[in-house]
Amino acid sequence: MTSYTDQQLLQAFRDPSTKDAAFTDLVKKYQEKIYWLVKRMVVSHEDANDVVQNTFIRVWNGLEKFREDSQLYTWIYRIATNECLSFLEQKKRKALTSLSEQEQERAEQVKADSHFDAQKLEWKLELAIQQLPERQRLVFILRYYQEMPYEQMSKLLETSEGALKASYHHAAKKIEQYILNH
Amino acid sequence: MESKEKIENELRQLTPGLPLQQQATFQLPNGYFEQLPTQLLVAAKTAQEKKARIVQLQSNQWKFLAAAAVTMGIVFFSYYYFTATEGDDAINQWAKQEINKVPAEHIVEYVDNTHAVTQVRAAGQLESNDLALLVQDIPQEEIQRLLNDLPATEMP
Incomplete structure (x- = not known):
């Protein structure tokens, strides 16, 4: 079912008799990509589940009016990144701890995962990501894990490709440094 | 998506010490992605129904407020109208x-004299001697x- 094109899913969603099935197929198509993006941003599974849910509720509410002047894929990613950033912003406002303490909290949550292995490079990488500022973390995740072209990322984050490349390079250097030191 | 090779080359050039495209396997609840589409469909429909109820409630509240206003x-308006009319009627009566009770010729005479005084006052030239001149005849x-x-009766 996930082999449907975005165009086919949109048409099916606009037909009341196939709306639910189209939405289910759309979720199946994007859920994993969106979940892992959100999960690496917010770390906790419960928080990630909430953000993913809010993202797809907004997709459901807005899909009928989706104007198709951007790709569906970009539109869904934009909703997910906005939801992520506002969630983190709210959390920051409510938190009584400093930013470095919050970084530490996220690192502890990564370490609390039952599969965590401090000796493995991929887990060191996951810890290193949590040291990055939010925007830089987002750019790194989109490029490194989601393999998103700069052109698409530029449309998604409304930032120039040059600025995104610089941000990614900067993040990669920081991560390399973190791994060398740990 | 951009080719994996291109992204790896970029990373290799940029940070030779960084692992290439390695992903940690996080713990996930059993069957999470199998259940998520149904869970999200239910959540989206529930949210839509809630929103519709709120909108309906708000529109009913507006109707109620408009009717109350x-x-x-x-x-x-009715209170003002009726109370104002009652007062006026009593005064008029x-x-x-x-x-x-007043004879007609007295009224005419009174009005004539008052009119004369008003005219002089309106011109702004009434002096102490003018009043004596007006009543001398x-x-x-x-x-x-x-x-x-x-x-000398009082008003009710």
């Missing part, structure tokens, strides 16, 4: 009764009779 307007007993005839 119109009712209050009618009540206020009293005035008619009092005027009927009226006999003293006429003035006394007018004063005696005017009732």
